[in-house]
Amino acid sequence: MILAGIRFEPDSPLYIQLYDYMKEQIVLGAWEVSTRLPSVRQCADTLGISTTPVEMAYQQLVAEGFVEARNRSGYHVLPLPEDYARLGTRTWNYSSADTPALKSFVPNPLRPQREYTYDFHLSRNDFSRFPHIQWRRVTAEVMQQSPDVLFYGDPQGELGLRKEICTYLEHFRGVRTNPDHIVVAADQMTLLVFLAMLLQDRYSVIGLENPGYPLIAAAFRRMGYQLERIPLEPDGMDVSRLLASEATLVAVTPSHQYPQGMVMSVSKRLQLLEWAQQQQGYIIEDDYDGEFRYHGRPIPSLQGWMESSRVIYMGGFSQIMAPALSLHYMVLPPELMEAFRALQYELLFEQSASRIHQCAMELFMKRGYLEQHIRKMRKIYRRKHDILVEAIKQHFAGWGEVIGQNAGFHIVLRVHMEHTEAELLQLARMAGIHVASSAYTWHGTRHQERREFIIGFAGMDEERIEEGIVQLSQVWGRLRVHS
Secondary structure (H helix, E strand, C coil), rough: CCCCCCCCCCCHHHHHHHHHHHHHHHHHCCCCCCCCCCCCHHHHHHHHHCCHHHHHHHHHHHHHCCCCEEEECEEEEEECCCCCHHCCCCCCCCCCCCHHCCCCCCCCCCCCCHHHHHHCCCCCCHHCCCCCHHHHHHHHHHHHHCCHHHHHCCCCHHHHHHHHHHHHHHHEEEEEEHHEEEEEEHHHHHHHHHHHHCHHHHCCCEEECCCCCCHHHHHHHHCEEEEEEEECCCCCHHHHHHCCCCEEEEEEECCCCCCCCCCHHHHHHHHHHHHEEEEEECEEECCCCCCEECCCCCCCCCCCCCCCCCCCEEEEECCCHHHHHCCCCECCCHHHHHHHHHHHHHCCCCCCCCHHHHHHHHHHHHCHHHHHHHHHHCCCCCCHHHHHHHHHHHHHHHHCEEEEECCCEEEEEECCCCCCHHHHHHHEEECCECEEHHHCCCCCCCCCCCCEEECCCCCCCCCHHHHHHHHHHHHHHHHHHCC
């Protein structure tokens, strides 16, 4: 809680300036709900003023409902009324010397800065359906095993888990592999960095979907690779543009393109596989939500289409289970395993994923809990998906359209309006609605006329999905009426 940076002006009462500053922090979400304010004396000491203006400012905040005084617990921030933000706040002038690092700060579109009444977060799961009983059971069993479970594990990942992943991928995604070719890590970034290191002696240019998942681009760019931005067509990446480029690596999301949601056609899949064989290159297949298809036949992985394919398959349990488990994996072609083991020997890296979580997941999968959970969640997410799509079709009829439906955990809403995305996002935030622009998924400059927003549905309560879409259509619809 920043207080020392306040610069008081001589021509205004101290308590009013302090009140204005604190109110703005609450309205902007810088001070979260339930945050405890410093005591009156602490605040006065920090600012070098008497306690009287501090107490007057606090009392004004209490009177207006921004904070409450709790018995023996001090002052705490209250939830902000949804409509209040529409009234606006004064802009506080900070000294740039006080907070130099904040001048270039850009909020992460995936991390809301405050709580929202309607939070269409694009990667939040329905944690209310997490299998707590089964997970506690397998975790307790793991902890009762040998104390060695608390020591370093296999840098490649626990063998038992890799065996279960191998069986799971064969049954659910059609992946052809064996446990020796699976590498486990805590996050996808770690795996991508390992992969970039493995390939950098022979490869220097990678093709990327545009728009596409920015983490892959960032990881390879940081490792010194040149990026070739390949546009999309209705059935996936424009393979002809890839063939004309200098890329000998390519990253794709063929089963459910991120973020546009299309499925790569059979002809393009075959073209990519043939291209990789001819170039002696590799395809990085990101299959982050391939298990969740709601209408139509399941889309098998690209990796399993051809014997000895030059495909590096990437997956994980963050979307299926929960991000907090921090379990991701990649499937390497056999010819890369020697290079991976040499890299491990050179770097002497240890396993980044919790050994306890790995062993618990092994038991969870071995006993069929994961398959049960996926089947249950697929039904739940299908209902949410259908509610969202129907709500958008009804309430945005004539000026909005759904892109990329029938799979995954989000859709893209394209609206036909003259107002900028920044204006639309601001209005949504003021109304207590969180949606994300798809702008961050574009490499370079995208088409400016697009107004596209990623609408997640997995973490929303079913009964609030249509409510949120109705509110969003009304907030944005007022602009259309007055334009």
